[in-house]
Each structure stands twice: as structure tokens, then as C-alpha cells.
Amino acid sequence: xxxxxxxxxxxxxxxxxxxxxxxxxxxxxxxxxxxxxxxxxxxxxxxxxxxxxxxxxxxxxxxxxxxxxxxxxxxxxxxxxxxxxxxxxxxxxxxxxxxxxxxxxxxxxxxxxxxxxxxxxxxxxxxxxxxxxxxxxxxxxxxxxxxxxxxxxxxxxxxxxxxxxxxxxxxxxxxxxxxxxxxxxxxxxxxxxxxxxxxxxxxxxxxxxxxxxxxxxxxxxxxxxxxxxxxxxxxxxxxxxxxxxxxxxxxxxxxxxxxxxxxxxxxxxxxxxxxxxxxxxxxxxxxxxxxxxxxxxxxxxxxxxxxxxxxxxxxxxxxxxxxxxxxxxxxxxxxxxxxxxxxxxxxxxxxxxxxxxxxxxxxxxxxxxxxxxxxxxxxxxxxxxxxxxxxxxxxxxxxxx
Numbered sequence: 001x002x003x004x005x006x007x008x009x010x011x012x013x014x015x016x017x018x019x020x021x022x023x024x025x026x027x028x029x030x031x032x033x034x035x036x037x038x039x040x041x042x043x044x045x046x047x048x049x050x051x052x053x054x055x056x057x058x059x060x061x062x063x064x065x066x067x068x069x070x071x072x073x074x075x076x077x078x079x080x081x082x083x084x085x086x087x088x089x090x091x092x093x094x095x096x097x098x099x100x101x102x103x104x105x106x107x108x109x110x111x112x113x114x115x116x117x118x119x120x121x122x123x124x125x126x127x128x129x130x131x132x133x134x135x136x137x138x139x140x141x142x143x144x145x146x147x148x149x150x151x152x153x154x155x156x157x158x159x160x161x162x163x164x165x166x167x168x169x170x171x172x173x174x175x176x177x178x179x180x181x182x183x184x185x186x187x188x189x190x191x192x193x194x195x196x197x198x199x200x201x202x203x204x205x206x207x208x209x210x211x212x213x214x215x216x217x218x219x220x221x222x223x224x225x226x227x228x229x230x231x232x233x234x235x236x237x238x239x240x241x242x243x244x245x246x247x248x249x250x251x252x253x254x255x256x257x258x259x260x261x262x263x264x265x266x267x268x269x270x271x272x273x274x275x276x277x278x279x280x281x282x283x284x285x286x287x288x289x290x291x292x293x294x295x296x297x298x299x300x301x302x303x304x305x306x307x308x309x310x311x312x313x314x315x316x317x318x319x320x321x322x323x324x325x326x327x328x329x330x331x332x333x334x335x336x337x338x339x340x341x342x343x344x345x346x347x348x349x350x351x352x353x354x355x356x357x358x359x360x361x362x363x364x365x366x367x368x369x370x371x372x373x374x375x376x377x378x379x380x381x382x383x384x385x386x387x388x389x390x391x392x393x394x395x396x397x398x399x400x401x
Contacts, residue, residue, distance in 0.1 A: 013138025133266020
């Protein structure tokens with residue numbers, strides 16, 4: 001019987017953070033990449049777009065495979081293919097090769113979600129929230145530190161060194177995970193064919209009210225998250241601060257506070273406090289936009305706002321994943337993959353809306369947009385907290401605890 005030790009949970013967290021960071025490494029490097037490969041601004045912008053498109057496709061087409069395949073083998077195979085994609089990016093000498101490599105990198109980086117589902121399947125039901133919280137803390141740190149790390153490494157050794165280093169780390173993690181992870185999980189095998197597997201993801205959304213509700217929460221909180229992080233560099237690079245890119249990238253260090261919320265939210269969910277945790281987090285998310293509106297006059301306002309926002313977003317995210325996985329543990333990969341599609345939609349919506357709105361109406365309008373996403377989440381929670389079955393009770397009854 002495999003015992004999920006704290007050390008193995010931390011290995012899951014490190015692997016998740018390392019994998020998801022590949023989606024975000026390019027953001028501080030776009031100008032350098034463009035100059036190196038002679039890319040026009042429009043083509044350079046498509047680097048980030050294609051990476052996220054690949055990630056979105058992977059969530060729907062690859063993550064569900066975790067419910068029918070040996071997850072250990074699937075994870076190792078995806079990591080090794082990711083090594084190849086990262087090597088293509090590092091060696092790219094034309095824009096076309098770079099774009100293909102970045103799309104493949106995004107597609108394969110969804111191994112993060114396979115890892116989350118695997119960790120959840122190995123955890124005892126009573127401690128699943130804690131495990132998901134710890135693993136998600138790795139995801140949070142990977143996302144927030146990716147830009148900082150890539151910027152520093154590119155300054156020291158060029159942008160290609162970022163992807164070579166990531167390829168090396170990914171190969172090492174593949175070897176360690178192959179040796180450490182159990183060969184078989186306790187989940188019963190699913191005999192669905194691939195087409196049936198994909199259709200069943202849609203069926204789960206049609207059947208499960210809790211899944212639909214939590215997916216909407218995920219869309220709204222990540223729209224708010226992306227509204228801030230996709231546009232905050234714009235006012236900080238202008239008067240009165242004129243901060244360099246390295247200083248702006250270091251803001252991710254502040255956001256690591258969100259990792260604390262990931263762990264705490266998991267423990268609260270294990271105690272049956274998922275509904276209350278969601279409500280408090282959404283209230284904090286809404287409140288975070290008040291200090292953020294004053295960042296032109298105070299960097300301390302930015303620090304407070306970032307901490308509140310990241311704490312709130314990660315608290316909702318961990319609660320969402322813990323609850324939806326427990327609905328049908330045998331379909332955990334499909335549930336988490338489908339939920340994360342809404343995360344991607346929210347992130348893309350926030351990014352596009354925020355950057356466009358800043359150009360037209362300035363930072364105040366961006367904060368109003370973020371506050372609107374946050375308020376919609378809080379209103380949704382207020383209207384559904386009594387009209388739907390208690391999520392904690394539903395999960396408890398379904399898991400047989």
C-alpha cells in the first residue's frame with residue numbers, strides 16, 4: 001500500500017510548479033526573442049497566445065487521459081515530451097520553429113493538472129484538501145516566480161538559457177517521479193474509449209450542478225487575477241515610478257503569499273468550511289481592488305492589494321478543486337481538466353480586457369473591471385449559498401466518509 005508522505009506531496013508541488021512555469025517564462029523575454037529572431041511585434045505577441053492556446057487544448061484533450069491510463073507512465077511520458085518541446089524552443093532559429101515549440105510547450109505543460117489529480121487520488125478523503133492545497137501552492141509559486149526567474153536568467157546568460165535550464169530540470173523530475181510514484185493507483189480502471197472520454201467530460205458538466213457552479217467561480221476569480229497581473233506593469237513603468245522590468249517582475253515575490261492561502265484553504269475545506277471559505281475569499285478579492293486603485297500614489301497600496309488578491313484567488317481555487325474532485329474520484333482528471341478550461345477562459349478574458357481598457361481609459365478603469373469580476377463572484381456566491389446543496393455535505397456523502 002502506497003503511503004503519500006509529506007515528502008512525496010512536496011515533490012508533486014515542485015513538479016507542478018516547474019511544469020506550469022513554462023507557460024509564463026516567455027512574458028519578460030518577448031522583446032529579446034523578437035530582436036534575436038527578427039520577429040515583428042504582431043508575431044512576437046503570438047508567442048504568449050499560442051502557448052496559452054496549447055495549454056487550453058491540452059486541458060481538454062490530454063488531461064482526461066489520466067482517468068484511463070496509468071498516471072505514472074502518463075506523467076513521465078508528458079514530461080519527456082515537454083523536455084523535447086523546450087529543447088526545440090531553446091534551439092529555434094526561425095520564428096516558425098519558435099512558435100511551434102511554444103505551442104507544444106503549452107500543450108504538454110498541462111501535466112500539472114494530471115499531477116494534481118494524481119495527488120488527490122492518492123490522498124485519504126479526510127486529508128484531500130490539505131494535499132490539494134500543498135500541491136497547488138507549488139503551482140502558485142511556479143506561476144508567480146516564472147517571470148522573475150526567466151528575467152534574471154536571461155540577463156545572465158540569454159533567453160535560450162531559460163528553456164535549456166527548464167528542460168534539464170524537467171528531465172530530472174521525470175526520472176525522480178518515475179522512481180517514486182506508485183505504479184498503480186487505487187482508482188478503478190475506466191474502460192471508456194478516447195472519444196467517449198471526451199464526451200463524458202461534457203456530460204459531467206451537464207449533470208453536476210456543483211461542478212458548473214465551481215467552474216463559474218474559477219472563471220471569475222481568474223479573470224480578476226489576470227486583470228491585475230496582465231496590466232500592472234503598464235502603470236509601474238510610467239510616471240512616477242518608471243520601474244525597470246526586473247523590479248516589476250519581482251512583484252511575483254509578493255504574490256507568493258497566495259501559496260499560504262492554498263494550504264490554509266485546503267485545511268478549512270477538510271473541516272467542512274468550504275462555503276464560508278469561498279464567501280470570505282470573494283469578499284477579500286473584491287476589497288483588494290480598493291488599495292490597488294491607489295498604486296500611483298503608494299507602492300504600499302500595491303503590496304497590500306496584491307497580497308489580498310492572491311490570498312483570495314488561491315483560497316477559492318483550492319476549494320474548487322478539492323470539492324469537484326470528490327464528486328467522482330474515478331473521473332478526477334476529467335473534472336479538474338474541464339474545470340481548468342474555465343480557468344483559461346477567465347485568464348484570457350481578463351488579460352485581453354485589461355490591456356485594451358488601460359489604453360483607452362487608464363488604470364482606474366482596469367481596477368473597476370477587476371472589481372466587477374470580483375463582485376460578480378461574490379453575488380453568485382450570495383445567491384447560491386442557500387439555493388444549492390452544501391458542497392461539504394455533498395462531498396462527504398459521495399465519498400462515503
